[in-house]
Amino acid sequence: MRNLPVPALHILLAVSDRERHGYAIMQDVAARTGGKVRLGPGTLYGSIKRLLEDGLIDEHDGRDPDADVRRRYYKITRQGRKVAMEETARLSALLRHARAVGLVPKTV
């Protein structure tokens, strides 16, 4: 399987614990990265479209009682979880190799 693009992985992380709508995903990603990653609307919905097509997330009308009925909510699927884990495993292996050769800054 092809590598997961970075925005897609961010989105998977944002919808891994609970379902969120687009704006909430964007905010979550921004908050977690300290404002470093700001997903634009095109990137966000382009990635969502691909994730839906690949079956890594699915779409709901908002099951929470306080959900806004006009919005579409997204949640990770079992397949999405598997792909995200594979991707993070790949990344941490990469990190391990980098650390072994001293190519990682001390702060990480």
Next chain:
Amino acid sequence: MRVRDHIARALIRLYPAEFRDEYAGEMEQLVRDQSRAGGAWRWAELIVDIARTAPREHGFVLMNDLRYAVRMIARSPLFSAAVILTVALTIGATTAIFSVVNAVLLQPLPFDHPKRLVQVNEKNDKLKLPNFSASVLNYLSWKEQTRTLDLAAFGFASYSLSGEGEPEQFTGSPIAAALLQVLGLSPLQGRGFAAADERRGAERIAMISAGLWKRRFGADRSVVGRSITLNGESHTIVGIAPPALAVLTGGDIWTPMTIDPGREHRLNHVINVVGRLRPGASVAQAQKEMDAIAVRVGEQYPEVRDWGINILTFYRAFVNPQLETALVVLLCAVVCVLLIACANIANLLLARSAVRQKEIAVRTALGASRSRLLRQLLVESVTLSAVGGVAGTACALWSVPLINRVLPPNLLPIPEIAVDRIVLLFAATTTVATGVLFGMAPSWRAARVDLNAALKQSGRSAASGPRGRVRNLLAAAELGLATVLLIAAALLIQTLYRLQRTALGFEPKGVLTFQLAPATTKYPLDSKAPQFYRALIDSLQAIPGVRGAAVSSGIPFGAGNYTSTPMTPIGPSALPPETGVSIDWRIVMPGYFRTMGVPLLRGRDFTDADRSQDAPVVIVSAAMAERFWGKADPIGRSLHQVADQLPFTVIGVVGDVKNTALNREAPAVYLSAARRVWPLMDVVVRSDRDATAILPGVRDAVRRLDPQLPLATVRTMEDWLANSAAQPRLNAQLLGIFAAVALLIAAIGIYGVLAYSVTQRTREIGLRMALGAPRRRVLRLVIGEGMTVGGCGIAAGLVAAAALGRTLSSLVFGVQVHDLATYSGVAAVLAIVALAACALPARRAALVDPIVALREE
């Protein structure tokens, strides 16, 4: 709503419809949420995001469309193959023709800044000579006086190369040392010529062509500095000439032009002068200045007062208007075929879109928008044309080297046709345009399908109504274009026929020709050379099978010297006094007319005794005699060149010969070669055997006289004739092929329209027959419908051809461009073809069984 939201909405419109349908609302909401939360998007960020992702989304949609298109194409392989093959053939032909047009008309000539280069010709309005070569002394005067041009000149010469290996004969030029610099060229190897090399007594040097360098010297670099023998004298090779030099001068060998003003004559036009405009000078300025210079020179030297100067741009000098017209006509013709093919494919697709109505209706019902469908169908047709276009371009790439090989040399003013980026761009653009063109009407129709009718599957309304009109219009357009093509082809084929049937004035069959250039050091032109030729003629005539042999300075259509000079009669004449007429002149040895089969009408042929320098004699052609002396007997009368006063006495009259071109009548004068010959002479040998059979004997005869002397340009007279008609033949052949293809496609087109219409109207026809219509009337109905379409197309084509006819006038010979017989003949042929195309569907209609037809629905 805030301004920002409006802008965001406008930006989001850049995404494809499918994406917007899903996410436009969400994305707008996102922008609003963000600004409400205070963290408004920085515009740059938003625009970068959209600019990066919108094209990607379009790409995804296109990929989907493409996948779908490929599936649809694969589903009807026969239909697709037919379309692809048609596109491949027409795009291939169009691209091949365009590559020639590009190479000749669009590509710059292979010199540095060719637009600044001009040819400086002499002209004489009184003698109707608009472009004549220059005299050496005039050239020197111009060079001295001009401020707008850097001038250089070249002459013509033949060189026999001997020494290492077989002796060989070459043409070439003495050139001014400045020529390479004026053209902006530099030698491939070694050096060009310097001013010092032009001086008399300078070391003899030469440049050779890259072709000669490779062929004879194996591209050995050490050849520069080596000594070779040219015309019996040792020359040092100083450089390998740039290929572009031969584009201007022709030939393979160049030597420095050494000018001895004392031996030159101001009226002796023997060189070509070229010039580069100095910075800031325009062609018009240069022409004005040269006009003034010509007047000044004329005042100083009265003998040249009638001679002016005509400046010709290099483009005009190289590309004659006739070639330009021929190429443009061929390109238009092949584009015409392409358009006919487009119309035909459009018709096929229209017919098929009726079949696909249901599929399309279902997709529409499922929510596909019209624009979505339109795009999908266009992607399909462009995919079809792209496959065909790639195949076609491959064909063109393959055919261009072939064109280079089969085109007769000297037909085009360029060494070789190449496929470059412009040609590839043309092929790509044509391919896409073709796909859009043939896909547009069908896609537009299909995308506007009537949902209700289509889903109910009553295809009854399809044949008549707007769709039927479009189909009829397309078929008529095909026939119209085919008419235009067929008329053009018919005119050019007649031209070729007329050219081949023109009275040549001599008998070309069984004549072998070659050229000789005995070294002038060994054979002085006025003593040993004529003796050599006399001995040669004697030994040639001794060869078994040879009926005659003779020598001329230039045989008709050959590679010899094409000389013409203004002449004027002495004493009473049919011309107004003091009039000069430009006359073709050749020097010939006794027996030339008999050998060539030119009839001697009056007086006598030359003999070896005709070598008087003070009282020279001439033989004139019948047209020349009539021009000068009308019906009076020309024998014993005399004439002189405008350039000098030496009188020539007429001793004979011979039949008119097409000496230069098939479509040109030119009065001619023949001078005796018994006293003096030219450095390069044409030898003709007539035999009653095959030319190749006597060639070994001919070679032997020459070798026995001089083993060092090479035979050059060995051809049969019929080769020369074929060569002279090469361009008209090519015009006629290509247009003939295009017209035949056009006719075939158009016939298929009209057949397709009718066949489809009959299928669609089976029920109606059945009803008519059930109501008592006889078969004859059904037959007439269908044929009538087809012939109405056909007649309209043919009529429109005739009108268009009449309007465009003038364009062809420079290519047509011996037939009027608006020749009534051609027009009516073509119309009749097309009507017959259209009728034949109608016959099959009509027969099918007449055989409709009313019961079966009515039960069907």
